[in-house]
């Protein structure tokens with residue numbers, strides 16, 4: 154699974170909901186958190202980390218980044234490295250005796266590569282180090298201290314590390330592509346013009362200012378109108394049937410725009426029967442806060458309540474009327490929706506106030522009361538929800554197929570035939586997989602009519618406010634929540650262009666990916682990247698015989714599963730990155746009107762939802778991807794038994810087709826091995842070679858695995874270690890090929906006084922450099938199954954004897970524990 158960010162399909166629901174969490178899907182999921190929220194991905198993948206950039210879609214949230222041009226970044230690095238290497242020499246002279254760094258072992262006549270690219274690589278490695286640290290005690294700081302010092306955490310970001318830095322560079326590449334005006338072919342010109350239109354709509358802040366809150370008000374109004382049905386008299390007692398009809402229509406509308414509320418549906422493999430047959434999954438919805446723990450924190454709840462109060466107030470009926478009067482420009486309101494404008498009475502607290510008819514309603518007070526009720530209601534939803542760790546890591550507990558009638562008879566407040574008809578599935582489902590059956594009953598019990606309309610509007614407001622002008626009250630309110638959740642400095646807004654390129658990636662990522670790939674992923678990149686991965690798979694298979702807790706039968710099956718894994722590298726063939734016609738068709742429903750950012754984003758979400766439902770009842774598309782080509786991440790998808798590496802991560806400092814193998818196996822090789830071992834981790838091991846949930850290990854192997862797992866759990870509690878799983882595989886794969894290789898792939902770099910083995914480990918540690926604010930760290934721990942980066946590095950190497958050997962660590966060193974204290978899973 155990927156645990157990382159990417160997740161799944163680009164269902165639009167996922168995209169838009171980045172604010173909210175995503176649904177959970179079947180098994181594993183992931184999530185990310187960006188912006189305000191995380192998303193949980195749906196099930197199925199596990200990436201490298203949750204959070205960072207998009208899975209296909211997330212990103213709204215308004216996390217902005219400053220952009221650094223690629224070239225700029227390179228120059229900076231070079232310059233910095235000069236300075237740092239100076240200090241390196243100084244510290245080496247003074248402190249060298251305390252450091253157990255061995256001298257290189259190569260023969261003195263072996264000359265390093267002195268080409269510019271080698272000098273640059275050396276400089277970038279040197280500048281990332283802090284050689285005043287002892288690698289045997291604090292390897293993370295040793296390998297990354299220089300980088301962390303020269304990359305202070307920007308005020309507008311909750312975290313910033315190697316992944317984010319590369320993501321910035323990738324965005325700059327996409328930006329350059331949009332900025333050039335070369336003409337390629339008529340179809341490409343059409344795609345590029347869509348990309349540019351979308352980008353411009355985001356960049357044109359003066360138009361956004363003119364538009365103000367109108368599109369969101371209009372959206373909220375549509376929800377109100379649907380919820381209330383035809384009945385304009387809010388004091389009348391609604392018949393039960395009307396409530397069901399209104400609620401069903403409002404929820405279907407919200408979901409069709411990719412916004413979660415009350416519950417969520419996903420379309421994914423039927424892992425218990427046929428993982429390639431796509432069926433309906435029912436799950437809990439994303440929340441306005443990243444996970445349920447937040448609903449027990451009074452200080453966060455205070456912020457959340459006040460944010461919702463501001464949103465509900467700014468979207469109140471009176472505000473609508475005011476805006477309506479101002480909005481003489483027809484551009485502000487979709488004519489097609491004119492039938493739901495003007496607004497219906499709102500908010501629905503009319504009963505109390507209708508007595509004193511002349512008294513003006515205190516809108517602030519009413520919004521305050523309503524916000525409180527919404528938060529209480531959502532807290533109950535959170536309590537009724539399954540914990541994220543179970544949702545993400547327990548594929549068996551979250552696979553509960555039931556007849557559809559079980560769902561429809563449990564949540565009687567929703568008329569499901571009407572709901573489904575909105576999404577026009579090609580085959581009407583008769584069965585649904587529930588991630589947590591108890592949730593449906595709980596939801597039915599807590600649904601209450603006096604708050605649900607405000608709740609739905611709050612969901613929409615939180616999700617869509619980022620697409621308004623930064624000068625609107627709605628944008629500011631939502632931003633306040635992001636700041637509280639990530640620790641971003643108040644008022645620190647990043648570079649708009651970087652944010653807007655991020656929006657282009659999230660909404661038109663396969664289109665932007667076509668040009669990104671053309672520019673960055675040429676030559677033998679695909680072959681060389683794939684070779685690293687297949688080497689790792691071979692090395693993994695070879696290691697199976699050495700694993701003491703796995704018996705022969707299980708080892709054979711494990712090797713079969715490893716062989717069956719589909720490796721996808723670079724870019725998808727569905728839509729086909731190489732074919733402009735395929736890309737054009739894929740995005741035909743996404744609008745890119747230069748003056749309508751909000752509507753463009755909503756059209757993208759709607760298109761994603763539509764595509765998701767279109768899959769229902771079909772076979773899995775083996776060429777589809779859950780991440781975009783420019784994404785800096787990777788994932789394993791258990792039901793599909795595939796590992797996927799976008800071109801976006803096949804770039805320095807992860808990979809370059811020109812690098813010596815000891816560098817690229819430490820970085821990208823480790824990433825590949827990490828994803829591979831997800832196929833055999835506590836959740837991944839439950840899927841067989843076809844991606845079906847099945848106990849395919851023997852009982853004794855399962856027992857052995859559990860013993861090893863408890864070792865990691867124990868270590869984690871004292872030490873917070875990550876799975877050290879991938880690194881040793883990458884090391885072995887490199888060693889295996891090093892023996893065979895000719896010298897052209899193992900050449901030395903200038904000015905680096907380290908052995909190849911040491912550089913392998915340094916290359917590994919470098920990709921995990923990341924500075925993070927405490928609030929963002931808390932969020933990550935609560936939503937990302939991966940452990941924090943420092944422990945990911947130090948914990949991992951402490952379990953690998955080869956590391957201590959490479960750095961000649963003394964017996965008592967922290968990262969050289971006695972073998973009995975190491976957890977060696979995949980020796």
Ligand SMILES: *[C@@H]1O[C@H](CO)[C@@H](O)[C@H](O)[C@H]1NC(C)=O
Nearest residue numbers: 329330331332333334335336
């Ligand atoms: C882009 O193309 C237009 C005409 O097609 C030309 O006038 C303009 O100079 C070009 N801009 C750049 C930066 O090449």
Ligand SMILES: *[C@@H]1O[C@H](CO)[C@@H](O)[C@H](O)[C@H]1NC(C)=O
Nearest residue numbers: 379381382383384398399402
């Ligand atoms: C609304 O009322 C009109 C006429 O009164 C009726 O034709 C229509 O079906 C109603 N719509 C809904 C959603 O009830």
Ligand SMILES: *[C@@H]1O[C@H](CO)[C@@H](O)[C@H](O)[C@H]1NC(C)=O
Nearest residue numbers: 513514515516517518519521
């Ligand atoms: C409305 O209620 C708020 C909150 O209780 C209060 O601060 C404000 O003064 C009231 N406004 C009016 C006009 O009564």
Ligand SMILES: *[C@@H]1O[C@H](CO)[C@@H](O)[C@H](O)[C@H]1NC(C)=O
Nearest residue numbers: 555558559560561562563590
């Ligand atoms: C739905 O299934 C659950 C568990 O399988 C069961 O407890 C519940 O009674 C069923 N509800 C209905 C309405 O069939």
Ligand SMILES: *[C@@H]1O[C@H](CO)[C@@H](O)[C@H](O)[C@H]1NC(C)=O
Nearest residue numbers: 335336337341667668671672
């Ligand atoms: C790919 O890149 C080449 C060389 O930079 C350029 O000539 C070609 O037009 C590009 N193709 C596309 C589809 O952008």
Ligand SMILES: *[C@@H]1O[C@H](CO)[C@@H](O)[C@H](O)[C@H]1NC(C)=O
Nearest residue numbers: 848850851852853854855856
């Ligand atoms: C394996 O364990 C399961 C339950 O733990 C048991 O039902 C099954 O019979 C065992 N299989 C063998 C071959 O012992």
Ligand SMILES: *[C@@H]1O[C@H](CO)[C@@H](O)[C@H](O)[C@H]1NC(C)=O
Nearest residue numbers: 259260262263894895896897
């Ligand atoms: C690689 O280098 C070693 C020693 O440095 C040398 O003995 C060997 O012949 C070289 N191999 C090739 C293929 O150049």
